[in-house]
Amino acid sequence: MSRLLAAALTVVVAAVLAVGAALGVVALLDATPDQPNTPLITYEQAGQGS
DSSP states (O other): OHHHHHHHHHHHHHHHHHHHHHHHHHHHHHHSOOOOOOOSOOOOOOOOOO
């Protein structure tokens, strides 16, 4: 019976660690600021005359 209990505890601990790691990754991704959306190349608008 102790082997079954040890196996069950191992599964529970592994599941808790996996969920904790997933939540940690999500928290790290949310903590990084968004990069500004500035273009590297800009084109000047041509005149609209006719």
